[in-house]
Amino acid sequence: MTTTAAKTLGLWNIAAEEPEKTALVDPDGRSVSYGELAAKANRYSRGLQELGLDVGDVVVLLQPNGDELVAAYFAAIQAGLYVVVVNWHLIGPEVAYIIGDSGAKAFLAHERFADVAVAAADEAGLPASARFAVGDVPGFRRIExxxxxxxxxxxxxxxxGSPMLYTSGTTGRPKGVRRPLTGTDPDEVPAASTWFFGVFGLGPHDDHVHLCGSPLYHTAVLNFVAISLQLGHSAVLMDRWDAEDMLRLIEAHHVTHSHMVPTQFRRLLGLPDSVRSQYDLSSLRVMIHGAAPCPLEVKRQMLAWWGPVVTEYYxxxxxxxxxxxxxxxxRKPGSVGLPWPGSTIKVLDDAGLSLPAGETGTVYMQMGSSEFSYHNDPEKTAAARVGSLFTLGDMGHLDSDGYLFLHDRKADLIISGGVNIYPAEIEGELVMHPSVADVAVFxxxxxxWGEEIKAVVQPAPDVTPSPELxxxxxxxxATRLAKFKLPKSIDYLEELPRDPNGKLYKRHLRAKYVS
Structure with missing residues (x-):
């Protein structure tokens, strides 16, 4: 048997050496081998080139988790194309905007989203020859x-090629993050991929199995599946995430790692003890979470249940x-950690000057000499930068050991009577009440006072909103927060507007209260 160090990396190389090795387990339970996945990606690459797509052109995907999406992604990656994986919660005009803004020359959709796909392709003026669908979609050719x-x-x-991911649009219209193509051989796994997994202690092969429980249109989710396959890790795909089903899949497929969000942690913790205890989770090695703030008590409970395999990143x-x-x-509760090797993290004031440990400012970062621009938006690109550093608009501080603590997004900061108030802190306390399923504070x-604090609560199942509640x-x-941090009023909604990765569209809520 070959050693791990001698094993081949890269989808096509693994397919050539171990064609029967399981690459994917589809949401329907069907196993897809490396050989099958590579062959389908090859056909789609040749087909896209036959359509006239050349290096640097764009293909847009509107598909649920499954081998079709993964094959189309790798087809673009080996043909020198940019691939945009669209959030399938968007409506027709929103998808049409992305098709037009990206300059897409091919659109691969799924029949589940037929109405949106047709409306988007028509509005974007995409020719019939550029439309393909998994299943039946009017006016689209079948993907076969x-x-x-x-x-x-x-x-x-x-x-x-390269993914061209569109930012979530929580503060405005989404913009594509477009990096220069490298011109490298698709068979060569980028050193950055093995390095990135190494940050989490994940090496090539080594009997790893990745569980994907979130939509592949999310940047991190797509990266984790793609890199897993490139490093010889099988990937188990879920279509719709369910807490107990996740535990079942971990046991059935001996899952070693996954990428999660705090909302999923809360739902797992909400399972009865009798359900939580019946599944064997001993295969877990590193369960990674990010994308949204995690309440401290939720994190503590997950660590008590799963042990130190729970790893957080920003x-x-x-x-x-x-x-x-x-x-x-x-040791550092509430921290999101130290910078990755090669990454720079700084906290700056409004003048762009570095702040000392313990002082709150805007968080800026940089990864080596990485370059990017927001597609067709030089003003947004410039506004996010100070020199070679860029920011997502988050506020936080570094402690004396260099650990980063996040407070909130700068855009969400509440200034009441001249005092800075961070909604995330208030949300983290309120969400732990058993009658609260979700909460937004703004x-x-x-x-x-300039501003006052409003809370909007999604009640837990079977809880009815009332003045008493x-x-x-x-x-x-009031038992957990200073008086000046207490909401002045609470409203209720059946469901808060979050995307499946946990990001809250707070601007939609705030707009109802601002004339």
């Missing part, structure tokens, strides 16, 4: 026609980040 008759060998022109599509393992987090205009929540908050 893409590359049909071309064979499943590698395309004649091969050079590395990062951006644009590059750079921090990481902290479970043991270090217990500022609304106040004539005397409001009084109970405010009394609970």
């Amino acid at each position: 026609e893409l590359g049909a008759g071309e064979g499943d060998g590698r395309p004649s022109r091969r050079t590395a 990062a951006a599509t644009e590059g750079g980040g921090t990481v902290i393992n479970g043991e270090d987090w217990l 500022g609304i205009p106040h004539e005397d 409001t009084a109970e929540l405010l009394a609970y908050a």
Whole structure:
């Protein structure tokens, strides 16, 4: 048997050496081998080139988690294309905007999203020859026609493409993050990929199995699946995340790592003890979470259940980040960790000057000499930068040991009576009340104080909003927060507007209270 060090890396290399090795387990439970996945990616690459797509062109995908999406992604990656994976919660005009803004020359959709796909393609003026669908979508050719008759060998022109991920749009219209193509051989796994997994202690092969429980249109989720496959880790794909189903899949497939969000932690913790205890989770090695703030008590409970395998990171599509393992987090509760090797993290004031340890400012980062720009938006690119550093608009501080602590997004900061108030702190306390399923806190205009604190609560199942509930929540908050941090009022919604990765569209809520 070959040693781990001698094993081949890269989708196509592994497919050539171990064609029967399981690459994916589809949401329907079907196993897809490396050989099958590579062959499908090859056909789609040849088909896209036959359509006239050349290096640097764009293909847009509107598909659920599955082998079709993964194959199309790798097809673009080996044909030198930019690939945009669209959030399938968007409506027709929003998808049309992305098709037009990216300059897409091909659109690969799924019949589950047929109405949106047709509306988007029509509005964007995409020709019928550029439309393909998994299943039946009016006016779209079936995906089986893409590359049909071309064979499943590698395309004649091969050079590395790149994902072009569109930012979530929580503060405005989404913008594509576009990096220069490298011109490298698609068979060569980028050193950055093995390095990135190494940040979390994940090496090539080594019997790793990745569980994907979130939509692949999210940057981190797509990266984790793609890199897992490139490093010889099988990937188990979920279509719709369910807490107990996740535990079942971990046991059934001996899952070693996953990428999660705090909302999933809360739902796992909400399972009865009898359910939580019946599954064997001993295969877990590192369960990684990010994308949204995690309440301290939720993190403590997950560490008590799963042990130190729970690892947190803070990062951006644009590059750079921090990481902290479970043991270090217990020493530094609330921290998102130290900078990755090669990454720079600084906290700056409004003048762009570095702040000393303990002082709060805007968090800036940089990953080596990484370059990016927001596609068609030079003003946004410039506004996010101070020299070679860039920011996501988050506020935080560094402690004396260099550990980063986040407070909130600068745009969400509440200034009431001249005092800075961070909504994330208030949300982290209120969400632990058993009657609260989710909560958003933000500022609304106040004539005397400038802003006052508003909370909007999604009640837990079987909990009915009432004045009594409001009084109970405010009394609970008063035992955990200073008086000036207490909401002045609480409203209720059946469901808060979050994307599946946990990001809250707070601007939609705030807009209801600001004329």
